[in-house]
Amino acid sequence: MKIAIDGPSGAGKSTFAKLVAKELSLVYVDTGALYRSIGLYVNRKGVDPKDAEKVVPLLSEISLELKYSEAGQRVVLNGEDVSDLIRTPEISMCASAVSAIPAVREFLLKIQRDMVDKGDVVMDGRDIGTVIMPDADVKLFMFARPETRAKRRYAELVEKGIECDYDSILADIIQRDKNDSEREIAPAVPAEDAIMFENADEIPVTLAKMLEIIKENVK
Ligand code: DC
Numbered sequence: 001m002k003i004a005i006d007g008p009s010g011a012g013k014s015t016f017a018k019l020v021a022k023e024l025s026l027v028y029v030d031t032g033a034l035y036r037s038i039g040l041y042v043n044r045k046g047v048d049p050k051d052a053e054k055v056v057p058l059l060s061e062i063s064l065e066l067k068y069s070e071a072g073q074r075v076v077l078n079g080e081d082v083s084d085l086i087r088t089p090e091i092s093m094c095a096s097a098v099s100a101i102p103a104v105r106e107f108l109l110k111i112q113r114d115m116v117d118k119g120d121v122v123m124d125g126r127d128i129g130t131v132i133m134p135d136a137d138v139k140l141f142m143f144a145r146p147e148t149r150a151k152r153r154y155a156e157l158v159e160k161g162i163e164c165d166y167d168s169i170l171a172d173i174i175q176r177d178k179n180d181s182e183r184e185i186a187p188a189v190p191a192e193d194a195i196m197f198e199n200a201d202e203i204p205v206t207l208a209k210m211l212e213i214i215k216e217n218v219k
Contacts, residue, residue: 001026001120001218002135004128007142008177008188009092010149012199012206013124016142018072019207020214021122027068029115031125031132032095033075034108036086037064039094041077049097056103064111088162089172096176099126100183126180129191138217140210141190144199146173 003020005013014030021028039049041062047054065076074083085091098104105127112132115121123132129139150170157164180188190196195213199206 002116002133002137003122003214004133004136004139004191004194005122005124005142006126006128006130006139006188006190006194007124008149008173008180009096010153010173011142011144012149012152013142015203016199016207016210017122017124019203020210023207023211024120024122024214026120026122027115027118028073029066029112029121029123030073031108031112031123031128033066033073033083033086034064034111035095035099035104036091037075037077037082038062038098038104038108039091039096040082040086042098043091043094049094050100052101052103055098055101059103059107062107064108066111066115087157087160089157089164089169092176093172096179100179100185102185105131105186126188127186129194130189131186134191138214139191139194140197140213141194142197142199146170146177148200149173 001024003026005017007013017028020026042049042055042058045058047058049055063078067074067076074081116133125132129136147170150166150173153169154164154166197210197213
């Protein structure tokens with residue numbers, strides 16, 4: 001079974017992809033972690049993540065690996081587990097910027113397709129239903145109001161002890177939506193055959209609705 005979950009940042013894709021994976025015994029692949037890892041590398045090098053001419057040559061220095069265990073996905077950048085380091089607001093912005101560079105998307109295509117070929121997955125991102133798994137059994141496009149998403153992201157960061165400010169999180173979400181949906185390559189738009197799914201309820205209610213849709217639509 002292949003399930004694609006696309007949608008804007010903070011819509012709740014990863015929360016529900018993880019729960020669906022557990023419920024249906026699928027591997028959960030978080031593709032945003034790959035873009036974030038490139039964002040982190042570029043940031044550490046002091047390079048402007050929007051500057052494609054400077055970012056592209058760095059790709060040959062990058063090796064990325066996804067590892068899976070009971071604890072979920074870990075992302076390994078040149079041998080270093082960066083799974084926790086890539087979650088800051090600064091790296092979110094870097095990820096969004098590098099993700100608009102065609103060579104970056106091309107670079108990450110193989111690692112994502114390899115995961116698809118390995119077995120049953122629920123994969124979340126922006127172009128999963130359109131580019132990475134166009135033949136997914138079910139494609140969901142998850143959305144939620146920017147304010148709802150900002151509140152959730154704020155709570156998440158506070159819980160992790162990361163210092164943050166609600167207004168700038170909201171502004172960042174609006175800016176990232178704009179970057180991600182207006183970029184020329186693989187914009188974050190629903191696939192023609194995607195099911196639009198609003199995350200507006202409590203987690204158990206939303207999860208039940210999602211599992212129902214998956215059951216109804218699985219080929
Ligand atoms: O899902 P996320 O917030 O971790 O993703 C970080 C950034 O990576 C996001 O701003 C857009 C980009 N991204 C992408 O372009 N395509 C994907 N499949 C996943 C993420």
